[in-house]
Amino acid sequence: MSDTGDSGFISKFIALTIGDKRRWRQYKARVKQLPPSYRTAVEGIERYLMHFGFLDGGNAASLYEDVADLFERAAADRTPIRQIVGTDPVEFVDELIRNYAKGGYVARERQRLITAIDAAAGIEEGTVR
Template identity: 40%
Template sequence: MGVHDVIEGKKQWRAHKARVKALPPDYRIVYQEIQRYVFKVGVAEGLGEPPLAGIAEFFEEGAAAGKGVLELIGDDVAAFCDDLLG
Protein backbone atom coordinates (compact mmCIF):
# COMPACT_ATOMS: atom_id res chain seq x y z
CA MET A 1 0.00 0.00 0.00
CA GLY A 2 1.51 3.27 -1.11
CA VAL A 3 1.21 6.75 0.30
CA HIS A 4 -1.45 7.63 -2.26
CA ASP A 5 -3.57 4.68 -1.09
CA VAL A 6 -3.27 5.76 2.54
CA ILE A 7 -4.26 9.34 1.72
CA GLU A 8 -7.19 8.18 -0.41
CA GLY A 9 -8.31 5.82 2.35
CA LYS A 10 -8.28 8.65 4.88
CA LYS A 11 -10.33 10.84 2.54
CA GLN A 12 -12.89 8.08 2.12
CA TRP A 13 -13.04 7.46 5.86
CA ARG A 14 -13.57 11.17 6.61
CA ALA A 15 -16.33 11.40 4.02
CA HIS A 16 -17.93 8.29 5.49
CA LYS A 17 -17.79 9.71 9.02
CA ALA A 18 -19.42 12.93 7.74
CA ARG A 19 -22.28 10.86 6.33
CA VAL A 20 -22.71 9.10 9.66
CA LYS A 21 -22.63 12.41 11.53
CA ALA A 22 -25.50 13.67 9.34
CA LEU A 23 -27.74 10.79 10.46
CA PRO A 24 -30.41 11.37 13.13
CA PRO A 25 -29.13 10.86 16.71
CA ASP A 26 -30.72 7.43 17.24
CA TYR A 27 -29.20 6.16 14.00
CA ARG A 28 -25.76 7.50 14.99
CA ILE A 29 -25.91 5.74 18.35
CA VAL A 30 -26.80 2.41 16.78
CA TYR A 31 -24.19 2.88 14.03
CA GLN A 32 -21.52 3.46 16.68
CA GLU A 33 -22.60 0.30 18.50
CA ILE A 34 -22.43 -1.69 15.26
CA GLN A 35 -19.02 -0.22 14.45
CA ARG A 36 -17.73 -1.05 17.93
CA TYR A 37 -19.04 -4.63 17.64
CA VAL A 38 -17.63 -5.22 14.16
CA PHE A 39 -14.22 -3.76 14.98
CA LYS A 40 -14.10 -5.70 18.24
CA VAL A 41 -14.58 -9.04 16.50
CA GLY A 42 -12.10 -7.90 13.85
CA VAL A 43 -14.25 -8.50 10.81
CA ALA A 44 -14.49 -5.42 8.63
CA GLU A 45 -13.77 -6.94 5.23
CA GLY A 46 -16.64 -7.24 2.82
CA LEU A 47 -18.66 -4.49 4.49
CA GLY A 48 -17.90 -1.82 1.95
CA GLU A 49 -15.14 0.69 1.42
CA PRO A 50 -14.69 2.20 3.94
CA PRO A 51 -15.87 -0.50 6.33
CA LEU A 52 -19.55 -0.26 7.16
CA ALA A 53 -20.32 2.01 4.20
CA GLY A 54 -23.28 -0.22 3.37
CA ILE A 55 -24.70 0.27 6.86
CA ALA A 56 -24.44 4.04 6.52
CA GLU A 57 -26.30 3.89 3.20
CA PHE A 58 -28.93 1.53 4.68
CA PHE A 59 -29.42 3.93 7.59
CA GLU A 60 -29.63 6.97 5.29
CA GLU A 61 -32.39 5.26 3.32
CA GLY A 62 -34.26 4.29 6.49
CA ALA A 63 -34.04 7.80 7.91
CA ALA A 64 -35.21 9.29 4.60
CA ALA A 65 -38.21 6.93 4.68
CA GLY A 66 -39.04 8.14 8.20
CA LYS A 67 -38.43 4.79 9.85
CA GLY A 68 -36.94 4.39 13.29
CA VAL A 69 -33.59 2.63 13.43
CA LEU A 70 -34.98 -0.26 15.47
CA GLU A 71 -37.64 -0.82 12.80
CA LEU A 72 -34.77 -1.54 10.42
CA ILE A 73 -32.52 -3.72 12.55
CA GLY A 74 -34.72 -5.01 15.38
CA ASP A 75 -34.23 -4.65 19.12
CA ASP A 76 -31.00 -6.66 19.37
CA VAL A 77 -28.03 -4.84 17.82
CA ALA A 78 -25.66 -7.75 18.49
CA ALA A 79 -27.99 -10.20 16.72
CA PHE A 80 -28.19 -7.81 13.75
CA CYS A 81 -24.38 -7.69 13.65
CA ASP A 82 -24.13 -11.48 13.85
CA ASP A 83 -26.57 -11.81 10.94
CA LEU A 84 -24.65 -9.15 9.00
CA LEU A 85 -21.34 -10.92 9.50
CA GLY A 86 -22.69 -14.45 9.17
Protein backbone atom coordinates in the same frame (compact mmCIF):
# COMPACT_ATOMS: atom_id res chain seq x y z
CA MET B 1 10.04 2.04 18.41
CA SER B 2 10.32 5.56 17.02
CA ASP B 3 7.35 7.86 16.54
CA THR B 4 7.60 7.32 12.79
CA GLY B 5 7.53 3.56 13.28
CA ASP B 6 4.55 3.77 15.63
CA SER B 7 2.57 5.93 13.24
CA GLY B 8 3.43 3.60 10.37
CA PHE B 9 2.20 0.63 12.38
CA ILE B 10 -0.99 2.48 13.30
CA SER B 11 -1.59 3.48 9.68
CA LYS B 12 -1.16 -0.12 8.55
CA PHE B 13 -3.48 -1.33 11.32
CA ILE B 14 -6.15 1.21 10.34
CA ALA B 15 -5.81 0.25 6.67
CA LEU B 16 -6.26 -3.43 7.54
CA THR B 17 -9.19 -2.73 9.85
CA ILE B 18 -11.16 -0.10 7.98
CA GLY B 19 -9.57 0.14 4.57
CA ASP B 20 -8.78 3.32 2.69
CA LYS B 21 -8.61 6.40 4.97
CA ARG B 22 -10.45 8.53 2.42
CA ARG B 23 -13.38 6.10 2.40
CA TRP B 24 -13.35 6.03 6.20
CA ARG B 25 -13.48 9.83 6.42
CA GLN B 26 -16.34 9.94 3.91
CA TYR B 27 -18.23 7.31 5.90
CA LYS B 28 -17.68 9.23 9.17
CA ALA B 29 -18.92 12.46 7.55
CA ARG B 30 -22.07 10.68 6.39
CA VAL B 31 -22.71 9.25 9.85
CA LYS B 32 -22.23 12.69 11.39
CA GLN B 33 -25.11 13.99 9.23
CA LEU B 34 -27.59 11.38 10.51
CA PRO B 35 -30.28 12.36 13.03
CA PRO B 36 -29.06 11.74 16.61
CA SER B 37 -30.84 8.43 17.26
CA TYR B 38 -29.73 6.93 13.93
CA ARG B 39 -26.18 8.22 14.46
CA THR B 40 -26.11 6.63 17.93
CA ALA B 41 -27.26 3.30 16.47
CA VAL B 42 -24.63 3.40 13.70
CA GLU B 43 -21.89 4.31 16.16
CA GLY B 44 -22.93 1.34 18.31
CA ILE B 45 -22.74 -0.94 15.28
CA GLU B 46 -19.36 0.55 14.40
CA ARG B 47 -17.98 -0.12 17.90
CA TYR B 48 -19.18 -3.72 17.77
CA LEU B 49 -17.64 -4.21 14.31
CA MET B 50 -14.31 -2.80 15.49
CA HIS B 51 -14.20 -5.46 18.21
CA PHE B 52 -15.83 -8.44 16.51
CA GLY B 53 -15.96 -7.72 12.76
CA PHE B 54 -12.70 -9.44 11.71
CA LEU B 55 -13.00 -8.29 8.11
CA ASP B 56 -10.23 -7.19 5.80
CA GLY B 57 -10.04 -3.48 4.98
CA GLY B 58 -11.92 -3.58 1.68
CA ASN B 59 -14.78 -5.68 3.02
CA ALA B 60 -14.94 -3.61 6.20
CA ALA B 61 -15.11 -0.34 4.26
CA SER B 62 -17.91 -1.71 2.08
CA LEU B 63 -19.82 -2.93 5.12
CA TYR B 64 -19.55 0.45 6.88
CA GLU B 65 -20.66 2.27 3.72
CA ASP B 66 -23.64 -0.05 3.35
CA VAL B 67 -24.61 0.50 6.99
CA ALA B 68 -24.48 4.26 6.33
CA ASP B 69 -26.66 3.77 3.22
CA LEU B 70 -29.17 1.70 5.18
CA PHE B 71 -29.47 4.22 7.99
CA GLU B 72 -29.58 7.22 5.64
CA ARG B 73 -32.53 5.65 3.79
CA ALA B 74 -34.18 4.66 7.06
CA ALA B 75 -33.80 8.19 8.44
CA ALA B 76 -35.26 9.67 5.25
CA ASP B 77 -38.21 7.26 5.46
CA ARG B 78 -38.48 7.68 9.24
CA THR B 79 -38.15 3.93 9.69
CA PRO B 80 -37.87 3.06 13.41
CA ILE B 81 -34.46 1.75 14.42
CA ARG B 82 -35.94 -1.47 15.86
CA GLN B 83 -37.52 -2.12 12.49
CA ILE B 84 -34.05 -1.95 10.93
CA VAL B 85 -32.08 -4.05 13.41
CA GLY B 86 -34.88 -6.10 14.96
CA THR B 87 -35.00 -7.20 18.57
CA ASP B 88 -31.48 -8.67 18.57
CA PRO B 89 -28.94 -6.09 17.36
CA VAL B 90 -26.07 -8.55 17.88
CA GLU B 91 -27.66 -11.04 15.47
CA PHE B 92 -28.30 -8.20 13.01
CA VAL B 93 -24.62 -7.20 12.99
CA ASP B 94 -23.38 -10.79 13.04
CA GLU B 95 -25.47 -11.44 9.92
CA LEU B 96 -23.93 -8.38 8.27
CA ILE B 97 -20.49 -9.74 9.09
CA ARG B 98 -21.37 -13.14 7.60
CA ASN B 99 -22.51 -11.43 4.40
CA TYR B 100 -19.22 -9.56 4.05
CA ALA B 101 -16.86 -12.24 5.31
CA LYS B 102 -17.04 -14.36 2.16
CA GLY B 103 -13.40 -14.97 1.30
CA GLY B 104 -12.34 -13.24 4.49
CA TYR B 105 -10.16 -14.66 7.24
CA VAL B 106 -13.02 -15.89 9.45
CA ALA B 107 -14.85 -17.58 6.57
CA ARG B 108 -11.65 -19.33 5.48
CA GLU B 109 -10.91 -20.54 9.00
CA ARG B 110 -14.48 -21.75 9.46
CA GLN B 111 -14.20 -23.72 6.22
CA ARG B 112 -10.85 -25.17 7.29
CA LEU B 113 -12.43 -26.32 10.56
CA ILE B 114 -15.34 -27.96 8.73
CA THR B 115 -12.93 -29.67 6.31
CA ALA B 116 -10.70 -30.91 9.15
CA ILE B 117 -13.63 -32.34 11.11
CA ASP B 118 -15.08 -33.97 7.98
CA ALA B 119 -11.67 -35.54 7.27
CA ALA B 120 -11.26 -36.73 10.86
CA ALA B 121 -14.74 -38.24 10.89
CA GLY B 122 -13.99 -39.95 7.56
CA ILE B 123 -10.77 -41.44 8.98
CA GLU B 124 -12.65 -42.74 12.03
CA GLU B 125 -15.32 -44.28 9.84
CA GLY B 126 -12.80 -45.69 7.38
CA THR B 127 -14.21 -43.55 4.57
CA VAL B 128 -11.41 -41.08 3.95
CA ARG B 129 -12.65 -38.25 1.76
